[in-house]
Amino acid sequence: MDFNFTEEQTMIRDSLARLIKDQYDFDTRRKVVASKEGWRPKMWAQFAELGLLAAPFSEEDGGLGGGPIDAMVVMEEFGKGLVVEPFLQSVVVGGGFLKRGTEGQKAEHLAPMIAGERVFAFAYAEPKGRYNLADLETTAKKDGAGWKISGHKAVVVGAPWASHLIVTARTAGGRRDTKGIGVFIVAKDAKGVTTRDYPTVDGRRASEVHFDNVSVGADAAIGDAANGLPLIERVTDEAIAALCAEACGAMKVAQTMTVEYSRQRKQFGTPIGKFQVLQHKMVDMFMEAEQSVSMTYMATLKLDEDDVTRKKAASAAKVRIGQAGRFVGQNAIQIHGGMGMTDELAIGHYFKRLTIIDSEFGNVDHHLKRYTDLSAADMAVAAE
Amino acid sequence: MNLDFTPEENAFREEVRAFIRDNYPKELTNMGSREDLTRDQFLAWHKILGKKGWSAVAWPKKYGGTGWTSTQRYIWSEENARVDALMPLPFGVSMVGPVIYTFGSEEQKAKHLPGILSGDVWWAQGYSEPGAGSDLASLKTTAVRDGDHYVINGQKTWTTLAQHADWGFFLCRTDPSAKSQEGISFILVDMKTPGIEVRPIKLIDGTHEVNETWLTDVRVPVENLVGKENEGWTYAKFLLAHERSGIAGVARSKRGIERLRDIASSETIDGTPLILNGDFSRKISQLEIDLTALEFTELRTLASEAAGKGPGPESSILKIKGTEIQQRLTELTLEAVGNYGAPYARGMDGHGINDFGVGPEYSNFAADTYFNMRKTSIYGGSNEIQRNIITKMILGL
Numbered sequence: 001m002d003f004n005f006t007e008e009q010t011m012i013r014d015s016l017a018r019l020i021k022d023q024y025d026f027d028t029r030r031k032v033v034a035s036k037e038g039w040r041p042k043m044w045a046q047f048a049e050l051g052l053l054a055a056p057f058s059e060e061d062g063g064l065g066g067g068p069i070d071a072m073v074v075m076e077e078f079g080k081g082l083v084v085e086p087f088l089q090s091v092v093v094g095g096g097f098l099k100r101g102t103e104g105q106k107a108e109h110l111a112p113m114i115a116g117e118r119v120f121a122f123a124y125a126e127p128k129g130r131y132n133l134a135d136l137e138t139t140a141k142k143d144g145a146g147w148k149i150s151g152h153k154a155v156v157v158g159a160p161w162a163s164h165l166i167v168t169a170r171t172a173g174g175r176r177d178t179k180g181i182g183v184f185i186v187a188k189d190a191k192g193v194t195t196r197d198y199p200t201v202d203g204r205r206a207s208e209v210h211f212d213n214v215s216v217g218a219d220a221a222i223g224d225a226a227n228g229l230p231l232i233e234r235v236t237d238e239a240i241a242a243l244c245a246e247a248c249g250a251m252k253v254a255q256t257m258t259v260e261y262s263r264q265r266k267q268f269g270t271p272i273g274k275f276q277v278l279q280h281k282m283v284d285m286f287m288e289a290e291q292s293v294s295m296t297y298m299a300t301l302k303l304d305e306d307d308v309t310r311k312k313a314a315s316a317a318k319v320r321i322g323q324a325g326r327f328v329g330q331n332a333i334q335i336h337g338g339m340g341m342t343d344e345l346a347i348g349h350y351f352k353r354l355t356i357i358d359s360e361f362g363n364v365d366h367h368l369k370r371y372t373d374l375s376a377a378d379m380a381v382a383a384e
Numbered sequence: 385m386n387l388d389f390t391p392e393e394n395a396f397r398e399e400v401r402a403f404i405r406d407n408y409p410k411e412l413t414n415m416g417s418r419e420d421l422t423r424d425q426f427l428a429w430h431k432i433l434g435k436k437g438w439s440a441v442a443w444p445k446k447y448g449g450t451g452w453t454s455t456q457r458y459i460w461s462e463e464n465a466r467v468d469a470l471m472p473l474p475f476g477v478s479m480v481g482p483v484i485y486t487f488g489s490e491e492q493k494a495k496h497l498p499g500i501l502s503g504d505v506w507w508a509q510g511y512s513e514p515g516a517g518s519d520l521a522s523l524k525t526t527a528v529r530d531g532d533h534y535v536i537n538g539q540k541t542w543t544t545l546a547q548h549a550d551w552g553f554f555l556c557r558t559d560p561s562a563k564s565q566e567g568i569s570f571i572l573v574d575m576k577t578p579g580i581e582v583r584p585i586k587l588i589d590g591t592h593e594v595n596e597t598w599l600t601d602v603r604v605p606v607e608n609l610v611g612k613e614n615e616g617w618t619y620a621k622f623l624l625a626h627e628r629s630g631i632a633g634v635a636r637s638k639r640g641i642e643r644l645r646d647i648a649s650s651e652t653i654d655g656t657p658l659i660l661n662g663d664f665s666r667k668i669s670q671l672e673i674d675l676t677a678l679e680f681t682e683l684r685t686l687a688s689e690a691a692g693k694g695p696g697p698e699s700s701i702l703k704i705k706g707t708e709i710q711q712r713l714t715e716l717t718l719e720a721v722g723n724y725g726a727p728y729a730r731g732m733d734g735h736g737i738n739d740f741g742v743g744p745e746y747s748n749f750a751a752d753t754y755f756n757m758r759k760t761s762i763y764g765g766s767n768e769i770q771r772n773i774i775t776k777m778i779l780g781l
Contacts, residue, residue, distance in 0.1 A: 001455055002386050003687045069385050259779050279775040280768070286779065287701050294680035301387045316673040369662075372669040376660065379645065 003297065005073065008055075008066065013073045015050055020081035026346045029082055029203070038205040039161050044085050048116030053091050061099050062111050068238060068300045072245040076296075079249025082349055084204045086119060086158035092242045094120025096235035097166050097183060101222045108219075109164065109185060121162035122239075123153035123186075123209050124232070131362040133168070133232050135176045138211065140169035140184060140225070145218040147171075147225075149184060149211045157360075159207035160197040162188055167211070168232055171225050182225035183232060190214050202353040230307070237314035238303055240361050244296040244321045247357045251289040251325060254332040254350040258282060261336055261347075272335070281331050288324035295320045312374050315367035322364040325354035389455070397459045404463055407432050414468045420591045420730075421470070423506070423548045430472040430503035439501050440477050442626075447485040447493070448501045454686035458635075465635035475507040475544070476500035480553045482626050483570065483619050487611035496551070496572070508546040508575065510554035510597060511620070513539060518769050520555070521564040521617065525599065527556035527571055533603045534558075534571060536579075540597040542763070546582045547595060549575045554599075559614050570616035572608040579603070587759075589752035590730040624765055625699055631764060632706035634679045640713045641672055647720045647746050658720060667719075671712055678705045697777035700770040707760035707767065714754040721747035728752075 005013070023043065032040055047053055055070040057063020064070075071092050078087060090113060098110040098120075112118040129135035138151025149169050159165065165186045173180030186193065192214035195207040223231045259282055262273030272278055299317035302310055329351040333340035336347050358364060389397070409428050415421065433439040441457050443449020452460065464471060481500045484492050499505030516523040525538025536556055546552065552573045559567030573580070579602035584592045611619055645668065648659040658664050685698050718725045724743030730752065732740065740748055761767040775781050 001388070001458075001683065001687070003684055004385065259781065262781065273781040276772075276775075279779070279781055280771045282779055282781070283771040283774045286774065287705065290698075290701060291677040291681055291705070294684055295677050297385065297684070298676060298680045301385060316676050319670070319673050320677050368666050368669055368673075371673065372662070372665045375669060375672075376665065379649075379659070 005069070008064070009070055009073050012050075012052065012055055012070060013077060016052065016074060016077045017080075019046065019050065020077060020083065024081045024083060026082075026349075029084070033084060033199075033203040037161075038199065039085050041161075044119070045116050047085065047087070048114070052087070053095075053116055054114045056091065057095060057099060057110075057114065061106060062114050068241060068303050071238075071242050072296065072300050075242045075245035076249040079246035079251075079353075080253050082203065082250065082346075082353055086121065086161060088239060088242055088246070089122055089158040090120040090162070093122040093235055093239050094164070094166055096238050097222050097231070098185075100231060100235075102219070104219060105185070105222065118164055119158070119162045120164050120166055121156050121158040121207075123156045123159065123165045123167045124236075125154045125156075127152060127154045129154075131366040132176065133236060134178050134181060134229055136168060136170045136181060137175060138167070138169040140167075140171050140182050142171075143215060147182075147184065147216050147218075147220065149186065149214045149216065151211050153209040153211070155200075155206050156195075156209050157200070157204055157206045159188070159195060159209055160205040164188060165193075165209065166222075168228070178229050179227055181228045181232065183222040183228045184216055184220045184225075185222065186211070186214060186216055186220065190216070200356065202356040203349065233311065234307075236361055237299075237310055240314045240318050241296065241300045241303060243357060243360055244292065244299060244317045247321045247325050247354060248289065248292050248296050250350050250353050250357075251285075251292055251328045254328050254347060254354070255282070255285045255289045257347055257350070258285065258332045258335050261339075265337070278335055281335065285328045285331055288327050292321045292324045308374055308378060312371055312378075315362075315371040315374070318362060318367040319364050319371065322358040322367070325357055329354040389459075393455055393459065396456055397463065400460055400463045401466075403436070403438075404467060404469065407436075408467055408469055412470055415470055420593075426470065426473060426545075426548070427503045427506070429470050430477075433472065434502035434504075439472050439503060440481060442478070443481065443485070447481075447497055454690045458683070458686065461635040462638075465639040468636070468639055472503065473506075473545070475509050475549075476503075476505065478626060479509060479623050480507050480572075483553070483610060483623050484572075486622065487570075487619050489607070491607065492572070492610065499550075505550045506545075506548050508543050508549035508552040508597070510540040510543060510552050510573070512542045514541055518766050520620070521568070523555055523557060523568070525554065525556045526560065527554075527558050527569060527604070529558070529606070530603075532606050534606060534609070536571070536573070536599045536602040536604060538599050540599070541585075541594075543582065543595045543597045544593060545595075546575070546597055547584065547592070549582075551575060552597070553610075555616055555620055558616075562614065565617045567614050568616040568620070569613050570610040570619045571604060572610060573599075573602065573604050577602050577604065587756065589755040590728070591752070591756070593756075625696070631699075632678055632682045632702040633710055634675065634682055634706070637675050637706075637709050637713055638679075640710075640717070641668065641675065643746070644668060644713065644717050644720060647717065650744065650746075651720055651722060664720070667716055671709065671716060674705070674712075675709050678702070678709060681705070697773055700765075700773045703764060704761075704767045704770050710760050711754075711757050714750070714757045718750045718754045721750045725751045 051064055052074050054063045055066045059065045094113055126137055140147040140149045167184045167186050169182055171180050171182040192212040194210045197207045200206050263271055265272050295317040299313045302313035332347050333351050339345055340347050430439055438450055440449040441452055441460055445451035484496055513523050527534040527536045552575050554571050554573050555568055556571055557567055558569040579600045581598040583596045585594050587593055649657050651658040653661050682702055724747035727742045729740040729748045
C-alpha cells in the first residue's frame with residue numbers, strides 16, 4: 001500500500017496550482033463566467049501546453065504515461081480554483097472512451113483532443129432518463145454501413161465549447177434494456193445537430209442537444225454498438241472518481257475559507273471562531289472534507305479492479321461526497337452569515353458548485369441504491 | 385499510489401491466519417464484544433500471543449514489540465477480526481506500556497514491561513474522578529511526599545475492570561499550588577497496597593465493567609513515579625493520543641457488518657428477508673460506506689505515521705468516526721432483531737446466560753451491546769473533547 005504521489009504528479013499539481021493562482025483568481029473567473037464565451041480557449045491551450053490533457057494517457061496513446069491518479073490531481077486543483085474548463089468532459093470522459101476505441105479512432109480523435117484542438121462533451125442524459133444510463137429514447141438506426149441518430153440529450157455540460165460529442169443511443173431493444181446501447185462520436189457541426197446553449201447555476205455552460213436523423217459513418221461507433229453499457233458504466237465511474245476529486249478541492253477551500261472568516265468576523269466583542277458551537281461545526285466540516293479525500297483515493301485506486309468492486313467503490317465515494325459536499329457547503333454559508341449570501345464573496349460560488357456536483361452522474365439516493373443492489377447481488381453469489 | 389500488498393505482506397497474512405486458526409481458543413470465538421468474562425478468558429489470547437512475541441504489535445522491537453509495519457498491523461487486526469478475537473486489553477499494552485518505555489526509568493522498564501507483554505500482570509487506569517471527567521486536569525487525588533514514599537489520598541472512578549487488576553497507573557496532584565495542568569504526576573501503584581478499595585459500579589447493560597477506586601493513605605515508593613514529578617500531564621496526553629490511534633476499530637466493525645447482514649438475512653419482514661427490505665438495506669449500505677471512509681482515513685494516517693510522524697491530532701478523527709460507527713452498528717443490530725431485543729438474558733437469576741433459550745441466539749445481547757457501546761463516545765476523551773482538540777490543534781482557533 002502506498003499513498004504517495006510520484007514526482008510527476010507532484011509537478012503537475014504544483015505547476016497547475018501556480019497557473020490557477022496567477023491567472024484564475026476569483027475576479028478573473030467571474031469575468032470569464034460572465035463573458036460571451038463563458039470559458040477561455042487560451043487557458044485550454046495553456047493546459048495542453050502544460051501536459052495536463054496528456055497526463056492520464058499511456059505513451060502509446062500519445063500521453064505522458066499517467067492514469068486516473070493524474071486526473072485526480074488535476075481535478076482537485078480545478079475544484080480549488082472553481083475552474084470551468086471541461087477537463088472532466090473532454091479528457092476524462094472523451095479520452096476515456098476514445099482510448100478504448102480503434103487505432104483509427106485514436107488517430108482521428110484522441111491525438112487532437114490531447115493537443116487541445118478538439119474538445120469533447122458527453123451527451124448521455126435525457127429529459128426523462130434521470131440518472132439511469134440505460135434509460136434512452138435517443139436511437140441510432142443502422143443506415144447502410146453507418147448510423148442515423150435521432151433524439152434529445154439534456155444538460156450536456158461543456159457542449160457549447162465542444163467540437164465533438166460522445167453520444168449514447170439505443171441501437172436495439174426496449175427503452176430501459178441494458179443491452180442494445182451504442183456509443184457514437186458525432187461532430188457538433190454535423191447536419192441535423194442543433195443546440196440550445198445556456199449557463200448553469202455553477203458558472204459553466206451546457207446545451208440541450210437535438211439530433212434529427214444525423215448521419216454518422218461506421219467508424220463513429222466506439223466499442224460494441226450492441227452492448228455498450230459496460231463501457232459507458234466504466235467511463236462514468238472514472239468520471240465519478242474525477243468529479244469526487246474536484247469536490248475535495250472545493251470542499252477544502254470552502255472549509256479553510258470559513259475558518260479564516262470566523263477568525264476575522266467579530267460579534268459580541270469576540271471573533272465568532274471562539275464560539276464552541278461554531279468550532280464544532282467547523283471540525284465536522286473538516287472531517288467531512290478529510291473523509292472525502294479518503295473516499296476519492298479509494299475509488300480512484302479501485303478503478304481497475306473487477307466490475308463489481310469498481311462500481312461499488314465509485315458509488316460509495318459518490319454517496320459520501322454528495323453528503324459531505326452538502327454539509328460543507330451549507331455550513332460554510334451559515335457561518336459566513338449574510339455575507340455568505342452575497343454574490344461578491346467566493347464562498348457562495350463554492351457552495352453552488354458543490355451543490356451541482358451531487359446531481360452529476362447520479363446523486364446520493366441513486367448511488368446508495370446502486371451500492372445496495374450490488375451488495376445484494378454479491379451476497380446472492382456468495383450464497384450459491 | 386496503490387493498494388497492493390507485497391508478496392511478503394501476503395505471506396505474512398498467511399502466516400498470522402494460520403497461527404490464529406491453530407492457536408486461538410475455540411471456546412472464545414465471537415466473544416470479542418462481551419464485557420462479562422472471567423479474568424482467564426480475558427487473558428487467554430494475550431498469554432498465547434505473549435509466548436509468541438506478538439502481544440505488543442505497536443511497540444518497537446527493542447522493548448519486546450513486534451516492530452511490525454503499519455500495513456502488517458492492519459493485516460493483523462483484520463485477521464483477528466475474522467474470529468472476533470479477544471485482543472489484549474488496552475490498559476497495559478496500549479496505554480501504560482508506551483509511557484513506561486518512553487518516559488520510565490530502566491528499572492521500571494525491566495520490572496513492568498515483561499508482565500505487560502506476557503499478560504501476567506493486569507493494569508488499571510486511574511484517570512477520571514467524580515469531579516474530573518472531561519476536565520481531567522481538575523483532578524483532586526493527591527500524592528504527598530513522605531520520606532521515600534508518596535502518600536496517596538482520593539477517589540478515582542470508571543476504573544475499567546479494576547476488580548482484576550494487579551497494578552494501576554494513577555494521575556495524582558503533587559503540587560497543589562500549581563495551575564491545573566501543572567503539578568500532576570504519573571504514578572504506578574501496586575493494587576494490593578493497603579488503603580485501596582475497589583467498589584463495583586453496575587452499568588445500564590447489567591455488567592460490572594467499571595469501578596470506583598478509593599485511595600486512603602496509600603503508601604507508594606517514590607521509585608514508582610514515572611518521569612519527572614509534576615510533568616505527568618505530558619505523559620497523560622501522550623497516552624491518550626496512543627489510545628486513540630487504535631480506537632477506530634475498523635476490522636472489528638467490518639466483521640460486525642457481516643454479522644448484521646447475516647442477522648438481517650435470517651429475520652423476515654412481511655415474509656421476505658429483512659436484508660431485501662430497501663429501507664433497512666440502505667441503512668446497512670450507508671454504514672458500510674461510512675466505515676470505508678474511516679478505513680481509508682486510517683490507512684492514510686498510518687501511512688503518514690510510517691513516514692515518521694507519531695500519532696497526531698488526526699487520531700481524533702479516527703476516535704470520533706470510529707465510535708460513531710461502532711454505536712450505529714449496535715443500533716442497527718438491535719433494530720434488526722425486532723421484538724427479541726427486549727428479553728433480558730442477564731436478568732434470569734439462577735440461570736446461566738448461555739442457556740437462556742429465548743429468541744434466536746444472536747438477539748440475546750443485542751440491546752445490552754447497544755446500551756454498552758454508548759460509552760465509546762464518552763471515554764478516551766469524549767467526542768466533544770476530541771472536537772476541541774481538532775479545533776485547537778488543526779483549525780488553529
